[in-house]
Amino acid sequence: MMELGTTVMVITFIFNLAMIGVAGLFFHESWREQETRAVKFGLAGLAIHICFVFLLITVPIFQYILLIYLTVLVFFGLILLVPGRKNASALKGTSGCVVGDVEKFDERDVVFARNESLEPGSERYKQYYETHPDLKERDDLRRAKGGNLGRICSVDGSPPIIVNMVKGSFSGIKTMESNPHPQVPQGDEQIQIDPQEATERIKKWALQLGADLVGIAKIDQRWMYSHKGHLREYQDINTWGQEINRNFTYAVVIATEMDHEVMYAAPHSPVLVETMRNYSMGAFITSTIANWFAQSGYEAAADYASHYESLMVPLAIDAGIGQFSRMGYVISEKFGARLRLAAVLTDMPLVADKPVDLGVDEFCQACKKCAESCPSRSIPMEGKIVKNGLLRWILDDDSCYAYWGRVGTDCGVCMIICPFSRPNRSIHRLIKWLLKRSPVARKLLPHLDNVVYGRKWKTRRSPAWVNYKPQ
Ligand code: SF4
Ligand code: SF4
Known part of the structure; x- marks a missing residue:
């Protein structure tokens, strides 16, 4: 059995790697699309999550801060996934207006x-x-x-x-x-x-x-x-x-x-x-x-x-x-x-x-x-x-x-x-x-x-x- 501290460390580490991947993809796509402002956000995301790797390794307590961050993101993602009612007037096509x-x-x-x-x-x-x-x-x-x-x-x-x-x-x-x-x-x-x-x-x-x-x-x-x-x-x-x-x-x-x-x-x-x-x-x-x-x-x-x-x-x-x-x-x-x-x-x-x-x-x-x-x-x-x-x-x-x-x-x-x-x-x-x-x-x-x-x-x-x- 893994200890709680090790489990948290593994979860946060994998999550952080995933975030590096997402930030990298966003940076790459924004670069291709010549979206200069979005490129900066992508770069900032990359830099922050790479720093997190060092903090995870060097400051053990940081894993708990990262866990809170992960929980907030997952919660936010779940809210975005809740389906809602469709726009009835859009579904009527032109008659809707x-x-x-x-x-x-x-x-x-x-x-x-x-x-x-x-x-x-x-x-x-x-x-x-x-x-x-x-x-x-x-x-x-x-x-x-x-x-x-x-x-x-x-x-x-x-x-x-x-x-x-x-x-x-x-x-x-x-x-x-x-x-x-x-x-x-x-x-x-x-x-x-x-x-x-x-x-x-x-x-x-x-x-x-x-x-x-x-x-x-x-x-x-x-x-x-x-x-x-x-x-x-x-x-x-x-x-x-x-x-x-x-x-x-x-x-x-x-x-x-x-x-x-x-x-x-x-x-x-x-x-x-x-x-x-x-x-x-x-x-x-x-x-x-x-x-x-x-x-x-x-x-x-x-x-x-x-x-x-x-x-x-x-x-x-x-x-x-x-x-x-x-x-x-x-x-x-x-x-x-x-x-x-x-x-x-x-x-x-x-x-x-x-x-x-x-x-x-x-x-x-x-x-x-x-x-x-x-x-x-x-x-x-x-x-x-x-x-x-x-x-x-x-x-x-x-x-x-x-x-x-x-x-x-x-x-x-x-x-x-x-x-x-x-x-x-x-x-x-x-x-x-x-x-x-x-x-x-x-x-x-x-x-x-x-x-x-x-x-x-x-x-x-x-x-x-x-x-x-x-x-
Ligand atoms: S409405 Fe006409 S002038 Fe305005 S952005 Fe569109 S095409 Fe250009
Ligand atoms: S058409 Fe709608 S979504 Fe597209 S730029 Fe205009 S306001 Fe934004």
Whole structure:
């Protein structure tokens, strides 16, 4: 039999070794992620627990102090493991934030559509601003400064290598442009397929085509645009103002991951290269699947880049891809907000996924990192408000896009600073696992995160292939 003193010594020694391992892992991960403040915490943790080893060996009484420390940590860990009630409104998906009548959104009111489709002096321009005089001044100002993104990558002096990467990436979309609405071939029989089988096949195929996440939403008609607003040079008919009333019932929603290392450059040029790559991926995946639906005798539309008939964020929430957040993006479990969304709308019967509760709502109440780091102060610091029958945080998209116009990129600071957006590995995975289950973790961890990682965004080094700085 071991004596009590020896038992305590062995337990505390093993525990301390484990803590050295955890601190070392945290230091290593933080170093890879260029989290300078967290690196210091990792180093401090390592140093303290290495000192404990010497104290354990040289000062026998210290083992009892360490035992108290161990007991407190275990107790704290157990509290974090106590599961709580799920957020009922999150589990209802978008219906959980509907508190009144919702009027369908009109794509003509989207800032990008206004900028692309309303040519100054045209009849369409005149008519639109007669009914929306409040938008005219800021839209004219945006046009005078070069449109939605102003001069591409102007924040970095528009380096030609990077600007051409942006254009090259976007060209992928143009190869798909002829077919966002594939025609069902005349005379062919509609294939009959069990909805469960169709769903499983399509989901696996979407992943094979390059999607990182895929979910199925039963389409809530409130999230279909009422009218077309984009007038793209490659659309063969003038669809601006056309009423959208196609009878789609399901949406295959896909998400592709925005690479975290490229996003470290936010708000600089690499972010825009990565955005365009993702839009092209979305165009390829959704056009391919939309064509399969049409060939199989079902109506389909590929919604990507500027070919939208529906709103991506609500569809993604109802498809179980993630949750709505303070910054307005969908936050997923694996990649946080580092996502680009696209969808295929169809009338083929499928099996819908369920909305998820990842703890985002409660985390966002306390976190506010995105709002504090937003260069244009477009993300609200306050609570949710009701607009058009929906209770949610509302982004000031005008000031956000004005900032995009100034820097010539799509910024991405809010997307990358979000704690959920950290790489999907080790410690971050454990934290997300806890957030899914524990009400205490949802309350406590946003504050802890602010202490360990800091509150403000600092641009980091991005990979050499997308270096935007003059050599
Ligand atoms: S940064 Fe914080 S407040 Fe903003 S969306 Fe992410 S979790 Fe929510
Ligand atoms: S993209 Fe940039 S400017 Fe727009 S809300 Fe996010 S942080 Fe703010």
